[in-house]
Amino acid sequence: MRVIYFHNGKIYTLDGLVKSVNISGDIAKEARTCNVSLNNTQDGRKKLYPFENGGEIRVLYEKSEVFRGIVFQTDINEKGEQSLTAYDSNVYLSKNSDTVKFTNKKASQILSELCSKYGIKTGKIADTGYVFKRFIQRGKTLYDIVVLALTETRKKNGRRFMLRNTEGALELIEVLTKDTRIVIESGRNLTNATFSESIEDRRTQVKLTGGDEKKPAVTAVVKSDAGIAKYGIMQHYEHNGEVKDANKLNQLATQLLAELNKTQQDFDVSALGDIRIKSGESIVVRDSVTGLSGAFFVSNDSHKFEANNVYTMSLKLSRTLDLAEIDGEVDEDAEKPKRGR
Numbered sequence: 001m002r003v004i005y006f007h008n009g010k011i012y013t014l015d016g017l018v019k020s021v022n023i024s025g026d027i028a029k030e031a032r033t034c035n036v037s038l039n040n041t042q043d044g045r046k047k048l049y050p051f052e053n054g055g056e057i058r059v060l061y062e063k064s065e066v067f068r069g070i071v072f073q074t075d076i077n078e079k080g081e082q083s084l085t086a087y088d089s090n091v092y093l094s095k096n097s098d099t100v101k102f103t104n105k106k107a108s109q110i111l112s113e114l115c116s117k118y119g120i121k122t123g124k125i126a127d128t129g130y131v132f133k134r135f136i137q138r139g140k141t142l143y144d145i146v147v148l149a150l151t152e153t154r155k156k157n158g159r160r161f162m163l164r165n166t167e168g169a170l171e172l173i174e175v176l177t178k179d180t181r182i183v184i185e186s187g188r189n190l191t192n193a194t195f196s197e198s199i200e201d202r203r204t205q206v207k208l209t210g211g212d213e214k215k216p217a218v219t220a221v222v223k224s225d226a227g228i229a230k231y232g233i234m235q236h237y238e239h240n241g242e243v244k245d246a247n248k249l250n251q252l253a254t255q256l257l258a259e260l261n262k263t264q265q266d267f268d269v270s271a272l273g274d275i276r277i278k279s280g281e282s283i284v285v286r287d288s289v290t291g292l293s294g295a296f297f298v299s300n301d302s303h304k305f306e307a308n309n310v311y312t313m314s315l316k317l318s319r320t321l322d323l324a325e326i327d328g329e330v331d332e333d334a335e336k337p338k339r340g341r
Contacts, residue, residue: 001305003036007055014038021059023067024302027279028324030143030163031091034059034067041080057086061305066275068168088165092120093143100145102135107149110135111172114142123169130156135330144326151325162280162323175321181295184271185286191312192270195290203236203260204228208253210243218246222253224261236260267292273303273311285317297321
């Protein structure tokens with residue numbers, strides 16, 4: 001593992017100084033993060049390198065680049081122990097906000113135009129297919145704008161896309177089913193696995209009221225007979241003053257119960273490092289003690305490289321690929337034309 005720092009036209013190779021590197025990602029976040037821990041002194045009195053925010057960090061593993069990003073935070077103590085926090089360039093999607101209007105554009109075209117406007121380098125951008133006749137958003141981050149466009153695209157044509165970053169370039173890739181998956185199993189590369197189930201947040205019954213809160217016009221109660229038989233009555237209650245129609249309220253209650261009547265499952269795995277495994281990838285896990293068996297999606301990954309050449313990773317897994325999604329209106333102009341007198 002090697003770490004190289006670029007700043008003001010100079011290149012600093014940090015061989016012998018780095019204690020550890022942690023690279024992590026989350027399927028619900030726009031950018032990957034890199035934390036570098038190092039000794040920035042040899043005598044305990046003087047810094048060796050002038051690390052500054054805005055500099056660039058590159059991490060190489062077995063001669064391949066595994067991270068490239070911009071330093072957003074530096075910390076150092078009196079012993080010269082320094083830490084650097086960097087994000088890949090996708091972070092600029094969340095660092096910029098704007099009001100936008102697009103006509104007859106695909107989500108992929110919206111992404112490309114926003115990146116061009118804000119100086120975000122792009123690589124391969126997959127064609128998302130669906131064309132928005134009119135796409136208007138006000139006062140939102142570029143990331144929220146893009147995720148909303150991708151969410152609406154998925155609703156229209158069933159295709160799913162996710163953001164990546166390769167060698168400093170933002171990419172948009174289509175999520176496709178893979179026939180081959182990396183296997184993590186006990187006795188080979190698995191070092192630790194935990195599986196937990198909780199019904200703390202589960203609800204087996206939903207009650208909604210609508211209209212006036214003091215004197216509700218309509219009430220809807222939806223329950224899961226199977227859930228109540230197994231776990232007992234655990235009711236969620238809400239009041240919605242905007243809904244006065246009984247059928248609509250019952251529909252909302254049914255949808256809410258479907259979301260809440262679920263057991264929370266958490267799958268956590270630690271294993272020998274494999275740089276191919278990132279958030280959004282699918283893997284196979286086999287462990288007889290915890291019962292973890294079969295295909296999983298990686299929802300969060302953390303790769304740790306240590307100076308003694310030990311490379312490990314920690315993964316949070318899910319049975320489903322829960323990409324970031326945002327619901328909202330995309331083709332309505334809130335500013336209605338004023339009527340003439």
